[in-house]
Amino acid sequence: MLLMTGTVSGAGIGIISQYKHNGVASCATSVCHGKLKIQKKENVWLNEYRIWTGEDRHSQAYRTLENDDSKKIAAKLGLKSARTAKICLDCHADNVPKSKRGRKFQIRDGVGCEACHGGSEKWIKSHAEERVTHQQNIKAGLYPTDKIDERADLCLSCHLGTRDKFATHMIMGAGHPRLGYELETFTANQPAHYTVDEDYIERKGRPPGFNAWVLGQISAAQRYVALLQSSVFTGKGLFPELALYDCHSCHHPMDDIRWTKRRTGGAVKPGTLRLQTHYFVGLEAAATVLNDKADGARLRTLVNALLKAGQQSKNAVATAAGKLDVWLSEHRQQWKKRKLKVGDVRKIRRQLLLLAAADKASDYNAAEQVFLSVEAMSYVVGDVEKREAALDRLFKVVEDDKTFKPSRFVTTVKAIAGGFR
Secondary structure, eight states, X not given: OOOOOSTTOSSOGGGGGTSOBOOGGGTOSTTTTOOSSOOXXXXXXXXXXXXXXXXXXXXXXXXXXXSHHHHHHHHHTTOSOTTTOHHHHXXXXXXXXXXXXXXXXXXXXXXXHHHHHOOOTTTTTGGGOTTSOHHHHHHTTOOOTTSHHHXXXXXXXXXXXXXXXXXXXXXXXXXXXXXXXXXXXXXXXXXXXXXXXXXXXXXXXXXXXXXXXXXXXXXXXXXXXXXXXXHHHHXXXXXXXXXXXXXXXXXXOTTOOOOOHHHHTTSSOTTSOOBOOTTTHHHHHHHHHHTOHHHHHHHHHHHXXXXXXXXXXXXXXXXXXXXXXXHHHHHHHHHHHOXXXXXXXXHHHHHHHXXXXXXXXXXXXXXXXXXXXXHHHHHHHTOTTTTHHHHHHHHHHHSOTTTOOHHHHHHXXXXXXXXXX
């Protein structure tokens, strides 16, 4: 599993395959992480294997390759089998090189423990020893999933892709679902297998709270602009990689005219492909609140320049993406250190809804991100129950991309935005 390293990764997600992977079975015994129930007297639950097998969809990732849909996709791509094809296994399994596979390793285990926590060759014994610190285990190859930006980079290696593994337009054309990602939502939907208690904080530090949303948004945006500057975008054929363009700029009924100058900033003309913008809409709201309106406007200018470059040439795209990456890198470091307050969260949520109400976030992917972000922020603020009716209305608009209407989204946001203060 060769993963992208560089500007989008701190510790470097390449550490995942640095050491030998012993396999899920090495963690599954009743004296390790295979206990039936949470062990309250221990500093970890010790039933993590049970949670993974029973509740975590990652454990089903390989089995997905055995269903009829996967067989059809493989056939259309000219693959002998999805179960053996590298382009499938790289994300649906812990597909490390054979030289990195231990005695108990099985590719059929799917996305197992070490796919996220790193090859356990050097830390499988030490991580159970009381005197060994978390930092010592990280030096031995344990991946720092407790660090939000590092976690985001790891998740994005499959849920968006890298230059070495990517769900291309051809793969999606063969039937693979469109990929989407929002760190806070995905984390909340993931079955927890740890408790943030005093012991956790002592070993790993206090989680960053709302900063997790900000860092997740920046990580996704940086991964996207990195892909635009890589061989993934330039490709080998006549066209650039179309999966990096907005799917719904083409995929909607012919009589459903969706183009508006306001939404595209005048950077692209009707009937043309446009690069994706949904990774930036939340960040524009955050920049406007946490810095000032000028900073939010600066980001939108950079995004519009990227959209315009997407109509010109591969070199123009790389240049525009590089300028965006500079902005993102600056703000990643700035916001990583800043402790956000509940009041900040309320203002960012409000600003995001105002952008959406102004028809500046009503392409489907952007609208989806608006809903996911507003819901995540409502949990942070603590008023999600109070906002339940409004969130339900918004969800119904973005629930299905086949029935999505930008105008309906804008109307709905305008109707509910006044209640979010």
